[in-house]
Amino acid sequence: xxxxxDIYSSILEGLNDKQLEAVTAPDGPVLVLAGPGSGKTRxxxxxxxxxxxxxxxxxxxxxxxxxNKAAREMRERIERLVGGAFGSYEARNITMGTFHSIxxxxxxxxxxxxxxxxxxxxxxxxxxxxxxxxxxxxIGLDEKQYAPRSIQARIxxxxxxxxxxxDYSSQGVxxxxxEIAARVYRRYQQLLEINQAVDFDDLLMKVVLLWKSYPDILxxxxxxxxxxxxxxxxxxxxxxxxxxxLLTQEHRNIFVVGDExxxxxxxxxxxIRNILNFERDYPEAKVILLEQNYRSYQEILDxxxxxxxxxxxxxxxxxxxxxxxxxxxRVREAYDEQDEASYIARxxxxxxxxxxxxxxxxxxMYRTNSQSRPVEEAFSxxxxxxxxxxxxxxxxxREVKDVLAYLRLIHNPHDAASLRRIIENTPSGRGIGxxxxxxxxxxxxxxxxxxxxAIEIALGIKSLEEVGAFLPNLEIPKLQSKAKxxxxxxxxxxxxxxxxxxILTLPHLIDTLLIKSGYASFLSSGAEEDLERLENARDLxxxxxxxxxxxxxxxxxxxxxxxxLQSDVDTMQNNGNQVTLITLHxxxxxxxxxxxxxxxxxGLLPHARSMDRESDIEEECRLAYVGVTRAMExxxxxxxxxxxxxxxxxTNVPSRFLANIPPDLLDxxxxxxxRRGPGRLTSTTSPRTPSGSTYPGxxxxxxxxxxxxxxxxxxxxxxxxxxxxIQEYKPGDRVRHPKFGEGVVLKVEIQGEDAExxxxxxxxxxxxxxxxxxxxxxx
DNA sequence: TGACGTCGTGTTTTT
DNA sequence: CACGACGTCA
Numbered sequence: 178x179x180x181x182x183d184i185y186s187s188i189l190e191g192l193n194d195k196q197l198e199a200v201t202a203p204d205g206p207v208l209v210l211a212g213p214g215s216g217k218t219r220x221x222x223x224x225x226x227x228x229x230x231x232x233x234x235x236x237x238x239x240x241x242x243x244x245n246k247a248a249r250e251m252r253e254r255i256e257r258l259v260g261g262a263f264g265s266y267e268a269r270n271i272t273m274g275t276f277h278s279i280x281x282x283x284x285x286x287x288x289x290x291x292x293x294x295x296x297x298x299x300x301x302x303x304x305x306x307x308x309x310x311x312x313x314x315x316i317g318l319d320e321k322q323y324a325p326r327s328i329q330a331r332i333x334x335x336x337x338x339x340x341x342x343x344d345y346s347s348q349g350v351x352x353x354x355x356e357i358a359a360r361v362y363r364r365y366q367q368l369l370e371i372n373q374a375v376d377f378d379d380l381l382m383k384v385v386l387l388w389k390s391y392p393d394i395l396x397x398x399x400x401x402x403x404x405x406x407x408x409x410x411x412x413x414x415x416x417x418x419x420x421x422x423l424l425t426q427e428h429r430n431i432f433v434v435g436d437e438x439x440x441x442x443x444x445x446x447x448x449i450r451n452i453l454n455f456e457r458d459y460p461e462a463k464v465i466l467l468e469q470n471y472r473s474y475q476e477i478l479d480x481x482x483x484x485x486x487x488x489x490x491x492x493x494x495x496x497x498x499x500x501x502x503x504x505x506x507r508v509r510e511a512y513d514e515q516d517e518a519s520y521i522a523r524x525x526x527x528x529x530x531x532x533x534x535x536x537x538x539x540x541x542m543y544r545t546n547s548q549s550r551p552v553e554e555a556f557s558x559x560x561x562x563x564x565x566x567x568x569x570x571x572x573x574x575r576e577v578k579d580v581l582a583y584l585r586l587i588h589n590p591h592d593a594a595s596l597r598r599i600i601e602n603t604p605s606g607r608g609i610g611x612x613x614x615x616x617x618x619x620x621x622x623x624x625x626x627x628x629x630x631a632i633e634i635a636l637g638i639k640s641l642e643e644v645g646a647f648l649p650n651l652e653i654p655k656l657q658s659k660a661k662x663x664x665x666x667x668x669x670x671x672x673x674x675x676x677x678x679x680i681l682t683l684p685h686l687i688d689t690l691l692i693k694s695g696y697a698s699f700l701s702s703g704a705e706e707d708l709e710r711l712e713n714a715r716d717l718x719x720x721x722x723x724x725x726x727x728x729x730x731x732x733x734x735x736x737x738x739x740x741x742l743q744s745d746v747d748t749m750q751n752n753g754n755q756v757t758l759i760t761l762h763x764x765x766x767x768x769x770x771x772x773x774x775x776x777x778x779x780g781l782l783p784h785a786r787s788m789d790r791e792s793d794i795e796e797e798c799r800l801a802y803v804g805v806t807r808a809m810e811x812x813x814x815x816x817x818x819x820x821x822x823x824x825x826x827x828t829n830v831p832s833r834f835l836a837n838i839p840p841d842l843l844d845x846x847x848x849x850x851x852r853r854g855p856g857r858l859t860s861t862t863s864p865r866t867p868s869g870s871t872y873p874g875x876x877x878x879x880x881x882x883x884x885x886x887x888x889x890x891x892x893x894x895x896x897x898x899x900x901x902x903i904q905e906y907k908p909g910d911r912v913r914h915p916k917f918g919e920g921v922v923l924k925v926e927i928q929g930e931d932a933e934x935x936x937x938x939x940x941x942x943x944x945x946x947x948x949x950x951x952x953x954x955x956x
Numbered sequence: 957t958g959a960c961g962t963c964g965t966g967t968t969t970t971t
Numbered sequence: 972c973a974c975g976a977c978g979t980c981a
Contacts, residue, residue, distance in 0.1 A: 277971050377971050762969045784968055824972050
């Protein structure tokens with residue numbers, strides 16, 4: 178290949194000695210200990226490019242990242258790096274993603290061996306809690322006495338430690354509560370199976386089980402993924418460790434990157450020993466330390482080093498940079514959280530008006546999601562656009578979950594969480610009451626069948642034998658004729674939609690579902706709240722547009738998986754000009770020119786719930802360290818004298834993590850003695866807009882637009898456009914679709930505010946497309 | 957059976 | 972403060 182040498186040198190160009198050593202390391206285990214800002218993403222991407230340049234097939238590479246967004250970005254960077262040098266589809270064929278998404282794919286493919294239906298659905302937090310409540314009820318335990326959330330936490334940590342219900346009751350029980358949890362766990366797991374569902378932890382645990390039980394299947398994956406790279410290795414848990422370990426034992430090409438100082442997920446069962454013991458697991462490992470920081474000014478790094486140095490359980494590391502001459506880190510005391518927020522808003526306004534920075538250069542970071550509120554309010558007043566990461570996510574909104582429930586049910590009718598959601602919530606007035614539900618659930622629970630099966634049996638559509646329940650003495654309950662009628666309608670609807678799935682594209686299927694289920698008319702009261710909900714539901718159609726080109730059955734699987742495994746940062750916008758509000762946890766791996774860390778107080782950072790154990794305090798310290806090291810140019814740390822918690826005012830003192838910082842590294846005194854009232858650092862606590870004009874009451878609207886993580890329905894046609902579309906496409910017209918290729922229009926039909934165009938494509942398939950969405954071109 | 961009101965309770969971080 | 976569970980009323 179003529180341009181090969183160019184490509185080769187561009188892969189290695191500009192790397193420092195250590196990075197180069199990591200990128201070009203020979204086959205075998207490699208551990209890269211990478212301090213913040215030391216270019217670890219760079220090392221990972223260049224390493225993969227290097228492997229490709231050495232003739233390794235992209236099909237043989239697996240890269241595990243912490244977020245889907247990171248995977249996406251890494252793939253793009255590799256594509257840019259190698260271009261078409263090794264064929265144009267190189268980077269696309271690398272397997273990249275989070276542990277959860279990779280495992281989901283493995284289970285979809287091979288889970289059958291351990292009894293997992295290929296149509297499984299993924300249960301989120303909400304679904305899990307519902308299921309735990311159901312399990313509690315069935316066992317006859319009071320859900321008030323045994324908080325479902327605590328039980329869920331126990332189950333989750335058991336699963337992360339690879340303990341199934343039997344293991345847990347025999348090994349994991351050390352208290353009365355554990356014993357209860359063990360019983361619930363057992364029933365909960367049965368319920369998951371009946372619903373053909375898995376939870377987040379199952380995704381990991383079941384793949385370990387699969388690989389351990391079926392060496393031949395494991396061998397297939399070992400042959401496939403001969404090169405394995407893992408990012409953020411310090412945050413892997415036992416299950417993830419086992420996955421990687423099983424996979425890499427044969428070829429031993431394991432390349433992990435991590436930093437013990439940035440381990441912040443021990444509460445999610447991450448085990449820092451995974452990285453500490455790497456050299457023991459792989460004695461032949463090459464270990465490379467990346468200590469040069471390319472991100473932050475020396476002034477910021479100094480503060481970071483002093484903060485982390487109070488941790489005892491770490492090997493000392495010396496971060497250095499040659500970026501000096503920055504501003505000192507500013508520390509400010511605010512009177513309360515409003516004052517703190519106003520100060521930040523004013524500072525951002527000041528810096529942007531100087532023209533030095535734009536809004537997207539700023540991030541505000543905090544320990545708990547609830548701290549974002551006063552900041553949001555201040556930003557609204559000061560008209561600062563922002564996006565907020567986390568909190569209530571798009572996919573957690575009620576109407577979105579409602580629509581997803583229909584989709585999940587189309588995909589897998591045994592998913593009782595979705596079925597119940599549809600029956601109980603929306604649209605109301607289905608005519609299926611509590612009594613009926615109780616009867617059906619009893620039947621389901623006694624016969625060990627799904628709720629869906631129970632309904633079909635009660636309706637006489639199926640027999641007990643047909644669904645695999647052999648209980649000749651079981652009495653099939655009689656239902657009221659009204660309830661029966663309603664159930665028939667619901668079952669009919671789902672069957673009908675399942676048929677539509679084989680005909681329509683995914684966005685069109687959602688559109689149809691909204692209409693046929695009555696959900697659309699349910700939301701068409703015209704009230705503002707309903708309008709917004711409808712819009713959210715329709716945003717889902719726009720998102721599904723990405724899947725319009727593949728077979729809908731397949732599209733549904735991919736779509737539901739993406740939705741379920743979407744992380745907070747995955748929804749983040751990189752383009753818009755807006756300030757980012759984000760938790761310290763979610764900020765890991767990101768960087769901003771100017772960072773504000775708020776709530777640097779005892780009780781918040783370290784958090785009150787983490788103050789009992791020293792190891793917890795150390796984790797809080799690492800959290801502070803992660804935050805500080807996100808800043809490239811300017812860092813602001815603030816804490817509030819008063820803070821409203823729960824409605825009551827609390828008085829807080831500055832965080833202990835500030836205590837180790839020499840005062841001359843900071844701009845702003847550390848008033849460990851003496852407290853001052855409002856106005857110490859701010860001239861006033863009453864906000865003024867920078868322009869001095871009055872601001873509108875509906876402040877949220879202003880920024881509300883800017884942080885919606887998903888497109889508004891701007892690509893829906895207005896009715897005036899509709900005419901145009903109908904005139905544009907006529908039967909017999911030849912059209913081109915970006916993904917399906919050329920085809921002939923068979924039929925055009927008005928569908929509500931849109932038009933449906935039926936096209937037969939040259940490839941032989943016939944699809945019904947929404948005119949507003951399909952991006953059809955006439956030829 | 958549904959809608960509305962009161963009371964009680966609980967918030968760390970997330971795939 | 973805000974949300975959910977529960978009870979009462981129509």
